[in-house]
Amino acid sequence: MVMGNYRVCYCFIRKFKATQPDPPADVISAFNKYSGDGIRMTADQLRRFLEDNHGGDDADLLSDAERIVDQIVSKRKLLERSISRRSLSLEDFHDFLFSTELNPPIRSQVHQDMTAPLSHYFIYTGHNSYLTGNQLSSSSSEKPIIKALKRGVRVIELDLWPNSSKDDIHVLHGRTLTSPVNLMECLKAIKEYAFVASPYPVIITFEDHLTSDLQAKVAKMVTETFGSMLFSPESDNLEELPTPENLKNRILISTKPPKECVEAEDVKCSSSEKRQVFYVDDGDDAWSEDGSSKSGSDCSDQDVETEDLLKGNKPSSSPVYKKLIAIHAGKPKKGLKDALKVEKDKVRRLSLAEQALEKAAENHGQDVVRFTEKNILRIYPKGTRITSSNYKPLICWLHGAQMVAFNMQGYGRSLWLMHGMFRANGNCGYVKKPDFLMSKNEVFDPKAKLPPKTSLKVKIYMGDGWHLDFKKSHFDKYSPPDFYTRVGIAGASVDNIMKRTKIKDDSWTPVWNEEFTFPLAVPELALLRIEVHDSNVPEKDTFAGQLCLPVSELRPGIRAIPLCNRKGDQYASARLLMRFEFI
Known part of the structure; x- marks a missing residue:
């Protein structure tokens, strides 16, 4: 723009904040189904949700439903400095599902037979x-x-x-x-x-x-x-x-x-x-x-x-x-x-x-x-x-x-x-x-072309936490990052595959809601690979987290997935919300 004898230039710097999106539709639907009134969820109702949706053998969570509710309510009281009912709101339920501590994707205890040679x-x-x-x-x-x-x-x-x-x-x-x-x-x-x-x-x-x-x-x-x-x-x-x-x-x-x-x-x-x-x-x-x-x-x-x-x-x-x-x-x-x-x-x-x-x-x-x-x-x-x-x-x-x-x-x-x-x-x-x-009767042939035994269905809902682990300019100097997720299987050659979500532009809390299905011939040795990147066209994409999980250990249902850096150390906050189902 020219004003008199002076040329005036306007530079716009995009301001951005991390916004919290609504819970995924599957989370809202589950809350409405098990809360009864769609307003509050009691410990008994949470227990029924876990029994129906988290595999039934999720003994830790089933026995700790009361503790989970108490822990989430205590956190809310601390933040709000007010006393609330001893039950969960939709936001609380979402926070529970998105907690890597309370709702991890695999068990943290030794559970296999340790008495073999x-x-x-x-x-x-x-x-x-x-x-x-x-x-x-x-x-x-x-x-x-x-x-x-x-x-x-x-x-x-x-x-x-x-x-x-x-x-x-x-x-x-x-x-x-x-x-x-x-x-x-x-x-x-x-x-x-x-x-x-x-x-x-x-x-x-x-x-x-x-x-x-x-x-x-x-x-x-x-x-x-x-x-x-x-x-x-x-x-x-x-x-x-x-x-x-x-x-x-x-x-x-x-x-x-x-x-x-x-x-x-x-x-x-x-x-x-x-x-x-x-x-x-x-x-x-x-x-x-x-x-x-x-x-x-x-x-x-x-x-x-x-x-x-x-x-x-x-x-x-x-x-x-x-x-x-x-x-x-x-x-x-x-x-x-x-x-x-x-x-x-x-x-x-x-x-x-x-x-x-x-x-x-x-x-x-x-x-x-x-x-x-x-x-x-x-x-x-x-x-x-x-x-x-x-x-x-x-x-x-x-x-x-x-x-x-x-x-x-x-x-x-x-x-x-x-x-x-x-x-x-x-x-x-x-x-x-x-x-x-370990079969004494028939020696396994690693070269054999095996048919699928099962399929793993994976749904990637959303991600969060990067704004707490990284500087605002780490991914893009002037705008929020453009995240996408790669997900796939590493295992027997017939099972190896990688897929990816769409890119979500300008969001610290990307919502994908995308589902993928992976047929598995050797699920016992399959590993689920998860990677998150920031898209930087035409420059090289920026790494934003990864995790590998043994498929045989995955717990069904909606789970919080912690992300790690390149060296394998877990980030403090960056995580994904995903659902696992074997079909």
Whole structure:
């Protein structure tokens, strides 16, 4: 606009506030149906609603209907500073359904049978648990171990190397620039935090690069640190693994017996000052395609053992150290077929790299499943994952692998799936494998094309809470965000699918009211994937939360879904209101 000799420019900055939309029509309809008069809902009426709509086995909520009403009414009194009737209004009923604390999507208690052998469970497993960052140059520390244990991880991996003077033990990623941490610091951290999140056993896997005198020192450190917490089997080889229930608050050691280890004096892999900088990975018990240990592997592997024997070095032996080992790791000599042999009189642990499992799944899928019915199979990331990324875990679980070892210090969709799987069974770190993976009569074929067993119907009503967790300008500088939700299934290949809602423009409390149906051939291993994003055309969309949930654990009915950040930590307020129905 021109006024006289001056040009006047008007800049409009959009002001925005978070508005609270009305409850969804399904919520209003349910309230009207069960309240009787459509004005107030009593505890008895709430109980009837839960019985009819939340599956009937929702014992916690059914028995706590009175407490739920009291809690919501108390909150309302605090906010309004007035005394109201001991019943719920429509707004109160909506608040209850939208509460992640009072109305979560899965149960928070251990509810599966915990009296089967350890091989019958998927176990929350970490890889290189001591690393703070990447696999090549990050620091080693007890802090990532503590964080993993607090999350519920039950298998901690420690790589043991002699220090530069060869009189003590360091934990570090060998032949890299990762800085060491003293073994004792790691053991103390495990003792203090092992059972903070779960009472079920913690398994420490040692990747051992030690001489016999240092193995004896490890044995002394372990026994003195853990004392009666340590589980040591009476016999050299267990015929069957103990149960999680019998091993509550116990710590187990798993590694290769020392008779298979060798003196490695001629191998320069112990000095932190002279370490070569190239990435090597796991596994005293790791298998490679030629039947020997993988090339470029650590100094306890078979290629180095053969070299040492040719030079006349004698194998090391530490009987005290050997007695510590509850789960023996064994290295096959004759290829994968031999590695997967099931022995009647003993159990063992075998490790495969992720790419080795893929090839095993292609050629020996049912042999892998049969092996895992009794024995432990551990899968670990391939050596090129130097940024501590992770692989897709579903193929491992479909073949019965119990220890799917992940870099817990990273983040990304694969790790979200791992977190999702172990939200099951009260987040105790042990999830019972499906019956079809433990059948003695017929070995499950992971390649089989299976028809749908059931379908999951998911309705996404609305979302809220971002205005409390984020700055107003986090998503868009001058307007409210434009949210949409992606929802789908991760599981067997036939079940994998992702769908998305429409974009809701300019709203901190988006209302979608969209429904999706997912046929499921293997619902026992399916994970529900949920992601929320802010649409930013033409720029990259902005992440706004995610959650993965085990489908087998979903409670039917209208539920509040808490959202997590990229690292898997739950936001304080951001959440979705959804409904689940199996048809």
